[in-house]
Every structure is written in structure tokens, then in C-alpha cells.
Amino acid sequence: MPPSTDQCRVLSAHRGDPILGTAFPASRVLLVEQPGGWGAAGLAASKFDPTIAKRLIANLGLHGIRVLAIRRPGRQPAPDRRSWGFADCQPGHRGIVWGTFEEDRELLLFDPETVLARGFASAQAHIPVFAVCAHGTHDVCCAVQGRPIAAALERLRPGQVWECSHVGGDRFAANVLVLPDGQLYGRVPESAVEDVVAAAEDGRVVAELLRGQVGLAPAVQAALAYAHHRLGPYRIADLVVRSAETALDGTERVRLGTPAGEVTVTVVVESGETALLTCRAVAMSTPLVYRPVSMAAVQAG
Structure with missing residues (x-):
């Protein structure tokens, strides 16, 4: 089916909206696994306790940390214990650490400074993670464009891919955030998925798709x-x-x-x-x- 001509990504591409300099300003990201649907407000409009979600987002926002809801590509059953990932994308400090939680309120005890003090010594801390915006209730373009890209990435690197909530720039869908390097790509076609993976694993960028590095x-x-x-x-x-x-x-x-x-x-x-x-x-x-x-x-x- 051809894309609707009134979708924001189609209109943006027709106008030739530049994508440079459009990555979000937070240099640190907390990923919170929440399977199922998300409302327009992401984690705060999901089956995650909304009161806890709002407190978590507000508290971490004071530290300049962006909170993203994540889920596995496709229809996956909810696990007994969900994952969280904390990524520092600052040059010279890049890394990502993972943990699990069972009750939503456990995340209110999350202390970013304690995590950062431990450092990112493990090999897993530097394995690229691909978060693809598929937040359809925020903007339909994100779901229509993002989900196929997430599926294609998952076929290449199983277990390293998540669908995520809003990262900004809906009109640039499909948007792919590479962590912990912090590179945000826009208008990613399926034909470029292998290039994005290869670049991430070699510490490089796909310059023609790059929106920017988060946090700058x-x-x-x-x-x-x-x-x-x-x-x-x-x-x-x-x-x-x-x-x-x-x-x-x-x-x-x-x-x-x-x-x-x-x-x-x-x-x-x-x-x-x-x-x-x-x-x-x-x-x-x-x-x-x-x-x-x-x-x-x-x-x-």
C-alpha cells in the first residue's frame, strides 16, 4: 500500500526538511521495558503504574536523563522480570548497563550516580543496542516506518533491538537510536539496516542518515x-x-x-x-x- 500523502514524514520529505542537529539534548538514557501498547505519553500511559512513571521521569529529568519505554519487536509475551538499561552517551564515558525489575516501584530506587560510579567495565556495556521509535499513538509514521526497521534489525542482531517510545522528530521516521554511542538516525530505509549495524559495530556513523549525537x-x-x-x-x-x-x-x-x-x-x-x-x-x-x-x-x- 502506498504511503498516505498527508503523513508528516511524506510532507517533510517533500519539503526537504533538514535533519541535522535534531537529536534530543539528554546525554543519558534510561530504557524501561514495558510490553504492550503505550499511549501518547509513553511509559506514563501504559500498563506501567502511571504515578510511578511520572515520578521516575520527573526525578531523572532533574539529572538530564531521558526515560524511554521499550519492548521487543513483534508481539512478545510479558516476561516475569522486565529489563532496564542505563546508557551514558557522553564522549569518553560511553557505556550501557543492564538490570531487571519485577515491580514498577523498584525503579524509584534507581540511582544513576551509583551506576555511573561503578563504570562500564564489562564487554556487554559496549555492545551496540538499537532502539527504534515505534510509538504509533504519538505519531502513526513512527509505527508504520519504525516497526519494519526494528524487525529487520532484529533479524540481523537478535536480542540487541528494541522498539522504543518517542525520540522526537516524528517526521524523520524511521528513527533509530544507537546506544551507547548516542547516534540518532532518521529516514532510515530497510536497505540501510546492514550499514547502520556495521557502522555501529565499528564505531563509525552512516553520515547521510545522521540526525546528530544526543546530548550535544x-x-x-x-x-x-x-x-x-x-x-x-x-x-x-x-x-x-x-x-x-x-x-x-x-x-x-x-x-x-x-x-x-x-x-x-x-x-x-x-x-x-x-x-x-x-x-x-x-x-x-x-x-x-x-x-x-x-x-x-x-x-x-
Whole structure:
């Protein structure tokens, strides 16, 4: 069946909405397994206790942690003990740790600082996890596009894939978040699934699908994605953010360290096209667009 022409992803692609710099601002993520359906509010509108969910989301939000509901691709029975995963996506600190819980209230005892203090020494902490937004009650595009991508990833890497709740950017579906590296991809077609997996396992990115790295300022995300596209197959760890500042002309100047020396990427920030940005939107919005326009080598001295 052809896609509906009024779906937000179709309209967004027709407008050519840029995807750079659109990853969410939290650098740490708590994944909470909750099988079954989710309402528009995700974990707080599911069979998970809503009062506990709201407290958990509010408490962790104070620490800059985003909470995502997750479930296994396809129709899976609820396990006796559900999983939680905590990922730190900050450069130099990346890792993910897993645990289980039986009662919802157990997660109110979750202490991110204690988890971080233990570190991410185990091999499992660095195995890529693929969280695919399939939150259909938030936006139908996420379910229509996300579920087939999650299924395709699951066929390639069984057990490393979850469907997840809203990650932002519904119009860029299918959206795939790779943890713990924190790379968020948009408009992922099934033909690119193998490339996404290969890149994640080699510590690289698929530059043409990259929305950005979570936890970074939008202009920095855009500059990094642009550098990956321009400079070739560098690994994620090869590009280091040195500084970011707003120039007198209003552009953002992001200085990056690379194996070949430092470069400065200039990013223009401008207003995008005013439109209904999601399938559920009832009011027009004007997004900011982050457009890298140039890269220059930093002269020594």
C-alpha cells in the first residue's frame, strides 16, 4: 500500500526538511521495558503504574536523563522480570548497563550516580543496542516506518533491538537510536539496516542518515555530522569537539579535533519552513534549521 500523502514524514520529505542537529539534548538514557501498547505519553500511559512513571521521569529529568519505554519487536509475551538499561552517551564515558525489575516501584530506587560510579567495565556495556521509535499513538509514521526497521534489525542482531517510545522528530521516521554511542538516525530505509549495524559495530556513523549525537547542542551535532560526511570514514572517537561559539555574524563556529588536525565548521542557523510538523499537530510550527556551510583547517600557531 502506498504511503498516505498527508503523513508528516511524506510532507517533510517533500519539503526537504533538514535533519541535522535534531537529536534530543539528554546525554543519558534510561530504557524501561514495558510490553504492550503505550499511549501518547509513553511509559506514563501504559500498563506501567502511571504515578510511578511520572515520578521516575520527573526525578531523572532533574539529572538530564531521558526515560524511554521499550519492548521487543513483534508481539512478545510479558516476561516475569522486565529489563532496564542505563546508557551514558557522553564522549569518553560511553557505556550501557543492564538490570531487571519485577515491580514498577523498584525503579524509584534507581540511582544513576551509583551506576555511573561503578563504570562500564564489562564487554556487554559496549555492545551496540538499537532502539527504534515505534510509538504509533504519538505519531502513526513512527509505527508504520519504525516497526519494519526494528524487525529487520532484529533479524540481523537478535536480542540487541528494541522498539522504543518517542525520540522526537516524528517526521524523520524511521528513527533509530544507537546506544551507547548516542547516534540518532532518521529516514532510515530497510536497505540501510546492514550499514547502520556495521557502522555501529565499528564505531563509525552512516553520515547521510545522521540526525546528530544526543546530548550535544544542535549546531555541534550538525558540525560533527558534516565533518563525518566531508572527511570520510573516521570513527566517532576520532572527531573531538574543542569549542563552539557564536560569531558576530550570527553563525555558529564549531572547532573540531581530527586525526589530520583541527578544523572549524561554520553552521548557519535559520528558520525552516512553517508547517504542521507531526501527524497529530493542530498548529503550525517553524523549526530552526542548522546548515553547515563550510569547513576550514585551523592554522597552527
